[in-house]
Amino acid sequence: MTQDTNAKGAISIRNVTKIYDPDGVNVMAVDDCSLEIAAGEVCMVVGPSGCGKTTLLNAIAGFHSITSGEILLDGDVLCGPDKPKADQGADRMVVFQHGALFPWKTLAENVAYGPIVQEVMSKSEAMDKAHHMLAEAGIADMGNKYPGEVSSGMARRAEIVRALINDPKVLLLDEPYRAMDALTKSIMHESLLEVYDRTKVTIFFITHDLEEAIFLGDRVVVMTTRPAKMKKYLEVDIPRPRDFRTLSSNRFRSLVEETKDAVHEEAVKAFEAGEREMA
Amino acid sequence: MTQETSSNTKAPTGFSLTLYRWRKSFGTSTPYLMAFGIFLWLTSYWLLTEGIGLPRFNKLPGPVEVVTEWLSTDPLWGISLFSETYHEHIYVSFRRIIIAFAIATGVGVPLGLFMGWSKIFRDYSFPILETLRPIPILAWVPLAILMFSGFETPVIFLATLASLFVTTLNTMLGVDSIDEEYFRAAKCLGSKPRDVFIHVVIPGALPFIFTGLQISIGVAWFSLVAAEMVSGDYGLGYMIIDSYMNVTYVSMVIGMLTLGFAGWFTAALVRIAGNRAMEWRVRALALEGR
Numbered sequence: 001m002t003q004d005t006n007a008k009g010a011i012s013i014r015n016v017t018k019i020y021d022p023d024g025v026n027v028m029a030v031d032d033c034s035l036e037i038a039a040g041e042v043c044m045v046v047g048p049s050g051c052g053k054t055t056l057l058n059a060i061a062g063f064h065s066i067t068s069g070e071i072l073l074d075g076d077v078l079c080g081p082d083k084p085k086a087d088q089g090a091d092r093m094v095v096f097q098h099g100a101l102f103p104w105k106t107l108a109e110n111v112a113y114g115p116i117v118q119e120v121m122s123k124s125e126a127m128d129k130a131h132h133m134l135a136e137a138g139i140a141d142m143g144n145k146y147p148g149e150v151s152s153g154m155a156r157r158a159e160i161v162r163a164l165i166n167d168p169k170v171l172l173l174d175e176p177y178r179a180m181d182a183l184t185k186s187i188m189h190e191s192l193l194e195v196y197d198r199t200k201v202t203i204f205f206i207t208h209d210l211e212e213a214i215f216l217g218d219r220v221v222v223m224t225t226r227p228a229k230m231k232k233y234l235e236v237d238i239p240r241p242r243d244f245r246t247l248s249s250n251r252f253r254s255l256v257e258e259t260k261d262a263v264h265e266e267a268v269k270a271f272e273a274g275e276r277e278m279a
Numbered sequence: 280m281t282q283e284t285s286s287n288t289k290a291p292t293g294f295s296l297t298l299y300r301w302r303k304s305f306g307t308s309t310p311y312l313m314a315f316g317i318f319l320w321l322t323s324y325w326l327l328t329e330g331i332g333l334p335r336f337n338k339l340p341g342p343v344e345v346v347t348e349w350l351s352t353d354p355l356w357g358i359s360l361f362s363e364t365y366h367e368h369i370y371v372s373f374r375r376i377i378i379a380f381a382i383a384t385g386v387g388v389p390l391g392l393f394m395g396w397s398k399i400f401r402d403y404s405f406p407i408l409e410t411l412r413p414i415p416i417l418a419w420v421p422l423a424i425l426m427f428s429g430f431e432t433p434v435i436f437l438a439t440l441a442s443l444f445v446t447t448l449n450t451m452l453g454v455d456s457i458d459e460e461y462f463r464a465a466k467c468l469g470s471k472p473r474d475v476f477i478h479v480v481i482p483g484a485l486p487f488i489f490t491g492l493q494i495s496i497g498v499a500w501f502s503l504v505a506a507e508m509v510s511g512d513y514g515l516g517y518m519i520i521d522s523y524m525n526v527t528y529v530s531m532v533i534g535m536l537t538l539g540f541a542g543w544f545t546a547a548l549v550r551i552a553g554n555r556a557m558e559w560r561v562r563a564l565a566l567e568g569r
Contacts, residue, residue, distance in 0.1 A: 094463065096464065100458070104557070148563025148566070
């Protein structure tokens with residue numbers, strides 16, 4: 001596990017429960033969930049569809065309230081008994097499942113948006129920095145294109161740059177590579193690993209893909225089907241930096257085998273329950 | 280040309296791009312089908328009226344008669360491209376449309392944006408809008424005449440009203456159509472409510488706003504002509520009904536065709552403005568081959 005002494009972005013999720021009440025019937029999405037994520041850790045959350053992983057992410061990001069329990073960031077309460085819904089802020093950056101770059105802004109304008117509205121940089125400073133960071137991410141030529149003009153991989157990369165320019169404590173990713181083909185996915189993985197090695201930002205990453213989870217993560221958390229509980233923790237002891245050759249190493253294969261049963265069992269349960277996914 | 284050179288040359292923009300697309304379109308069937316379609320329509324019209332002259336149709340002015348009159352420097356019935364009354368009618372109608380459309384857009388777009396953005400504001404205003412909106416514009420005519428004096432204001436009022444409802448509703452739906460994730464992303468990036476309004480609500484609603492404006496300019500013409508027919512002294516609607524009363528059917532058809540071209544022209548202007556305002560969308564659609 002990577003532990004910098006001055007790292008920031010430790011998340012404590014303590015006994016969090018979330019009950020939805022869409023039409024008079026209580027639905028428990030998350031049941032008494034606890035999880036400690038160290039600063040600078042890459043925490044991968046795996047679980048079947050609609051199990052409440054996204055609910056947890058939404059609670060950290062401040063999109064939804066929680067019913068009980070508390071969530072802390074670096075010891076400060078984000079949400080708890082007195083404050084069910086966390087404030088949204090630039091210290092926790094979300095990269096969305098379907099991608100949420102503003103289609104009406106160019107990639108560079110998208111990246112520069114955060115610093116401009118937070119008034120930490122002037123418009124021209126922010127644009128310069130945006131172009132610079134896009135170049136660092138290997139998409140220098142794309143800065144003046146609109147998201148609708150570039151591939152989904154490029155757009156996703158730009159979205160991560162848009163998050164990073166704000167120097168967040170935590171990066172929250174909700175199945176960002178879900179709809180991508182295997183080849184693009186592996187390129188995205190390497191670029192995320194490269195970003196992580198450079199910034200050591202805490203990463204909370206939701207996925208269905210076990211191999212992705214083990215390849216990227218310091219730790220993999222397997223959740224049960226709804227209501228979500230922690231089923232299994234897996235420390236990934238593969239040294240960093242990792243690259244695509246890691247995928248064929250024996251240690252990687254055996255970790256995947258070790259976790260597969262737990263995930264499969266929950267997937268079967270979720271499938272048989274057949275309930276619609278909840279946000 | 281080899282691929283190497285074409286990737287090195289700059290992509291055409293502005294006028295040269297339009298010219299390029301125009302030239303390219305001659306390689307497709309589109310312009311020929313369009314020409315053939317127009318030809319078919321005109322021929323059927325001519326056959327019905329002047330060629331064969333079916334009963335009841337033979338009293339109507341045919342295409343040859345209309346075009347001859349329209350282009351004549353000395354029109355038989357007083358209305359042609361060269362007569363001053365005709366210019367006056369067109370000028371008056373256009374002036375009214377511009378005023379009505381400007382007011383409807385200036386009020387309707389902000390109104391719709393706020394209704395879409397603020398739940399509280401929508402709760403206040405939506406029931407009233409939804410009750411007033413279905414009232415046909417002709418039902419407003421007596422009230423308009425009672426409320427406003429003269430010819431000009433009631434006519435403009437009616438045209439404004441009709442297009443105001445369309446614009447407001449479409450703008451509101453446009454805000455509704457914005458994906459929740461854009462709002463979340465904006466908040467996450469540290470936006471204040473004002474930033475969300477400027478950077479998410481307005482641009483996100485633009486596609487719907489411009490669809491609405493296209494419909495709204497059409498509705499404005501529709502209600503303008505209706506109003507001019509009922510109470511007017513000038514304008515294309517008045518010209519049509521006046522020609523009918525005076526049994527100058529040729530002028531009546533000229534008036535109708537003029538309205539067709541005027542409506543087409545104004546809708547095209549709105550479309551051009553829309554493409555200017557939404558370059559991101561034009562570029563993305565172009566890649567999909569549209």
